[in-house]
Amino acid sequence: MxxxxxxxxxxxxxxxxxxxxxxxxxxxxxxxxxxxxxxxxxxxxxxxxxxxxxxxxxxxxxxxxxxxxxxxxxxxxxxxxxxxxxxxxxxxxxxxxxxxxxxxxxxxxxxxxxxxxxxxxxxxxxxxxxxxxxxxxxxxxxxxxxxxxxxxxxxxxxxxxxxxxxxxxxxxxxxxxxxxxxxxxxxxxxxxxxxxxxxxxxxxxxxxxxxxxxxxxxxxNHSRLVVPSAVTPLNMSLPDTLRENETASKNQQNSKDLAQLLASYGQTSDVNHLIDVLSEAVRRRVQSLPFIEEVESLNKNVANVAILFSGGLDSMILAALADRHIPTHEPIDLLNVAFKLQEPKVQKVAGNKSKKHKCKASNANMENCEVKPASSPFDVPDRITGKAGLEELEVLNSKRKWNFVEINIRPEELQETRRERISHLVYPLDTVLDDSIGCAVWFAARGRGVIRDGSEERPFTSEAKIVLTGIGADEQLAGYSRHRVRFKTSGPQGLLEELSMELNRISSRNLGRDDRVIGDHGKEARFPYLDEDVVSFLNSLPVWTKADLSLPRGVGEKLLLRLAAKHLGLGQSCVLPKRAMQFGSRIAKMEDNREKASDKCTRLLTG
The missing domain is CATH 3.60.20.10 (Aminohydrolase, N-terminal nucleophile (Ntn) domain)
Known part of the structure; x- marks a missing residue:
């Protein structure tokens, strides 16, 4: 880079x-x-x-x-x-x-x-x-x-x-x-x-x-020349009309049944093909390593590859596939960012009573863990699911050293760094969403935090120059809440139009900003879900193979990717609902709650 x-x-x-x-x-x-x-x-x-x-x-x-x-x-x-x-x-x-x-x-x-x-x-x-x-x-x-x-x-x-x-x-x-x-x-x-x-x-x-x-x-250009498209066109075929009673039946599924529901699906051929192309995309990105011929690369206690890691579906799959292609004796850094909560909250339950909500990393519906009374002000939702994901990865490969880096950011550091550095990197983008994601990604990619050995923690800074990020999965596999809204209002045709628009605008909405923010640390962002072969394969599939939004959250969105995760041996992360980084890291809670994501962000203005 x-x-x-x-x-x-x-x-x-x-x-x-x-x-x-x-x-x-x-x-x-x-x-x-x-x-x-x-x-x-x-x-x-x-x-x-x-x-x-x-x-x-x-x-x-x-x-x-x-x-x-x-x-x-x-x-x-x-x-x-x-x-x-x-x-x-x-x-x-x-x-x-x-x-x-x-x-x-x-x-x-x-x-x-x-x-x-x-x-x-x-x-x-x-x-x-x-x-x-x-x-x-x-x-x-x-x-x-x-x-x-x-x-x-x-x-x-x-x-x-x-x-x-x-x-x-x-x-x-x-x-x-x-x-x-x-x-x-x-x-x-x-x-x-x-x-x-x-x-x-x-x-x-x-x-x-x-x-x-x-x-x-x-x-x-005068010659009317064009550059051949880099990917296969999006498959715009439509499914048969869903029966209303079938849709209603699917949406009545309890969250505890999501894993069983996911297990009932087949699509073995498409699942295997997705794993193959995505695995190859990850291989290309983790084996094109920095300084491969130099002496410092022989230090196997230092990771060459880091992953922006929330413990959610997208980052878990990247970690599982990276594990295939990086020698087991080399560590992988899992970068997990959290912004300090203003004060711990206690979950309210029926009857206006409150009780402590003990949330073990292996519990089923992780989305409900976000309001447990925190032992630390940094026990944000992504920290909880991140620790749960770490447990799954340790089961997947107990010989691997997984460096789970807890990156804890206080308001004072956020404000100073935004003013001095991040505002210049996010620019020329300028919305509240750009501010939230830009700041979260900058601190995560810096990789400065702590790692734990049992009950002890020690300072740690990731030296990995390759940073894998899961961007592109939601855009192609209907992972955002707006996809459900569009499907509900306009059906499969509306969903297809939304997905067609997603990749068209991903450069202006996300990728330039994320490249500037991650690159500021002398590190390189790599996007396996946007590998040309991965995108071409997903574009070739009919939309109902990739997502079934008549199913409940945690299964229907990114259905094909969830099936791939299950095939890879992952556990509860297969059925975690999508949670945006700005909410999972809790950076969005640090600012004015009345703001809209599309509003101009005054915090990005510098004198």
Missing amino acids: CGIFCQLSSSPAPSEPNATVYEQLKKRGPNCSNNLMIQGPGCCYHCVFSAHVLHMRGALTPQPVQDAKGNVLLWNGEVFGGLPVSPNENDTTVVSEHLAACSSPSEVLDVFSSIQGPWAFIYYQKAAEYLWFGRDFFGRRSLLWKFDPEVKIFSVSSVAAHNLEDNAWKEVPAAGLYKIDLKTINKGITFEIYPWKKPENCENDDTTWETVHSECSAIT
Whole structure:
């Protein structure tokens, strides 16, 4: 992973990134930093490139990479398939070599359409005098752009800095590849867009043709070329109409019967296929390890891989599959974040009486554990289910050292860190939801907390540079409450439309933000549920195979994934209902309860 930056102008020459942006870029890539300036013929344009490398694969390859032809590549990505990369090779070098052989735009498109994995890039093609940039189909790597009309400078960057005087940065839409013809820059900046070829049933996002500034124009490329779609189109077939009495019967199931209900389902072939493609996606991501050839990798007491871990279905499956592909003698870090509760609460029961609600980690309905009187102010719902998940994993592989990292955040630290660091990383997103999730993910990915040995605890900081996250599962398998609402109001057709929209907008709602936040620690976010093969397989299935929202919560949503979890040998986590990170970690309870998730968040404003 890297922090990449480019400034382009006709005159005067652009400068290096400002101090705040430069420091944030260096945090993303602490192993190597370099700048390079390119001057066009007759000084008609100037480009400043700045790259900061987090060493992950093969030999350390400084960036910007300038080849023998004078082309310049800034690469922030991972090649997990599509282009051959041997274990000892660095994928930056491989991508640069393939691009150097390109003599036409269509050949450039072929290179990027073939890559499986997350990426963002900036590429100066010297012979044609083109500046290319873009993000992958899902937008799994951050890329921002800004145009300063006063000095006529255009900037592209992995990260930005938020202040009240300069609020012009926007996320580059993950709509395709962008090309600027530098020979015509004196007439203004025009982006030629080479869009992803969307499936016929997938409408283009409203942001597709959004430009960075009114003085910049965006046009479809003159050749009408498109980048082939990275995934199989979504299966839009509809099920037979459910009988009303069948739906009612299913919804009358008691929560205690959920495990039995789940056990009654078959779908063995689809379950096995999902486990196979998801297991391979995890393998690719946990075996492309940092510093694999260096001495420190021989220290088997230090984990190479960490998981954002709540003990919920998505993170439990990632842990179980990572266990398959990481040698048993190496630990895995489970990062569990909790924000301090204001005061312990006691669950109220019938008759206006209250009693202590003893909640063992193995109890059935974990969702009801969130109001037990806490022995610690950090016994939030995700801490309780996280400990329960740890017990399941220890049963699954008792020889593995599972580092369950309790990351406890107090209000004072949250407020200071949000102001000094996180607000700049979440920017240009600005809602209450962005604040809550951005802060929770930042502290979780930092990995600083305590681990317990029996009754004793000791300070611990995760050194793993790979952070697995479960994002993408809910979007594809109807895991959110809004999916149930849509199914209830509009039936299977409405649910399909909702799911079609989910992947379309995941880049702008989640992925750029999460990449910026996790990357700030010099760590790399990896998203197995958004592996191209996983998405293609899930898209190929009819919706009723993936989810049955006529069933109760804890079974119907993400049904296929629950069946896979059961097949993998997991226990009560198979039937845990979805609980959003901002509620499970209790960060949402630390602020104004009257806020809506979509409201602008004043806490993200900085002076």
